[in-house]
Amino acid sequence: MSTTFRSRITARLGRTYLARIQRHGIGSSTIKLLPEELLMLLRRDGLDPVRRVATTRASAPVSRVSLPFGMDAWVVTGYEESKAVLGSAEGFSTDFANLAGNAGIAAEQSPGGLGFSDPPVHTRLRRILTPEFTMRRLRRLAPRIEAIVEERLDAMEAARGPVDLVHEFALPVPSLTICELLGVPYADRNDFQQLAMDRFDLFGGTTAPFGAMSASLDYFRNVVKAQRQNPGDGLLGMIVREHGDSVDDEELAGLADGVLTGGFETTASTIALGSLVLLRNEEVLDRLRTDDTMTAPFVEEVLRYLSAVQMAFPRFAREDIEIAGVLIPRGDMVLCSLSGANRDPAYVLDDGGFDPHRVTPSGHLAFGHGIHRCIGAELARMELRVAYPALARRFPGMRLAVPPQELGFRKLSIVYGIDSLPVHLT
Template identity: 55%
Template structure:
């Protein structure tokens, strides 16, 4: 494959933790980069930090509407929840969710997250070493947190875990993934209908009690599906990649175990450094314009490379290394920027602040069970992560 052939894919490519070097070269030499795609169309790849912030923060010039992709009218039923909607529909729906993601509201979930983490650590200890940490810990925790958030009944959580896991398993092909999404939507639509009859204490029940006359079942199910999409695979990937980095940096792992507040700095820097969501939801030019020295025509797509932006040397020194002591790591773009910044960011941060220290304290001798170069990183993934993380603890096998 030639370099030219790789350009349409370069934003999805990694070398272990790092974006490929070609992406850095594009950022330095042509930060508004034209990529040719089938149909003689041009997609613009935006790579510098300040430029990405400008695009993501300007919904007047750049649209998120899913109809731009599938050729339908504005704000059609879509797979992205709020991510593929423009104002005023985006504004209307987000206002219902925003109060549920304040830190005051989320603190009521913290004891439950702590209990879930301890439960799965107990299971790991019972099952014994070695294990695949992705399957045993990183995958179930985010799914169960979404269950707790939405108000999925306890007796249905095992099936919900299967539904939410299947939608991110692409090994059986795209048809199976589409079917898994449809199955999840069918379940969520049914759950909303039941919650409407008897609202519980979760997010769905709260929205139905307070705004039930303003939100139909399909819209609520789509909002819930968007929270599942945004909060499951991303958190799973961060837990896996973050654990791998900590195992490769034992001095940092020791500080996480021993220093009570240090995990906050580690989480923010790992979010920047890993940037598991490699590109933001696509934007579309609302009008002909000149942008960053290029002529952009109405309807053309702009892809913002979050992984390139978060490694931009303009942000400081050694941005290609993880330095938890780095000042102002929270200015990263791992959760996006502007009106579409991930609404569940505080919940994801809370999950990681709970999970990493608990894991390292329970298993202080946790280690990789394979050489680092045998760890299966994902290939060409929008959400970067690990297919597996083989770990062990206790006495080493002969």
């Protein structure tokens, strides 16, 4: 068998494999085909990355991983190396066409939005969204965020017995905030939660992750249609009024889906996991209640330490490109470990564990880096800076209602999280 023919067969098998993932999601049978060098990016040991991430980073912060059917990918676990990849829009592409071309996926199945587009499309879409995420515009949401948090705390206080902080606090706060931001009905918040969670749970069977993208886009197409007819005061209505038909329905649905993807599950997981950090640190819990100057540094340290988004969107090398002395061939996929980068001793000068007294170095990668840095970063910070102190002030005697070893964390997920967090509030 000639080398060329073998390569064609391998490429065809690879496309079939990726197409199967696109249609059916990543189930346990598919997981078995993936190498541990890749899966380690999606695993945790409690709140910490698995040890293998640190050992890989120490020996080879840019390392090649062989995927099924002869396909190659590159895993990046170092801080500076990740910044180099994420910051190079010229060297790396996030365009969905890279996945579509390799997996035989129709172009119309692209989720759209900012995360899966390159300049100039990305530049145009981000320019449309950016004014809606300036602090001046976001300040209008501050009273609603505070009210949402207080409403959830009131409901928790009225409940009998232990309360699950995940379902009663961490999930509703960003869900309701995004409903407010986009201008969609509050009655849809349960659909919001399910759509977002399915996007990141790699054991979700037929709904994860591409199937959930399709369901989410279908939902937002209907929302966009309603906003076209009667623009509201939310983000979608503002874009319709200010930009009209220069943004088509598919682009607008993709932007809305990107806001959901980037702003719901990520913030919910950070609220929940950060609450667990508080439960483990009584000193910090006490200080948050009484010292307003503690809030901002605590939020930044929690963002860096938790890195709820464990892995950045895939990048594809536009040309042969060198990162930290390693040559990445054109077309190869590159996966950056955000949790690994944020624990790099070259960045934090230690093992990266939670340190309430740490002066968190600037430039953590919890929100990514470069042109694809999360556009909703300031909105997430607003929610966290309201949620943590309010929780600490309302329930200073809060404590776990189950032994720590009984807490259930996600075993394999792009966005790390905890299934439930039962607490006694008094």
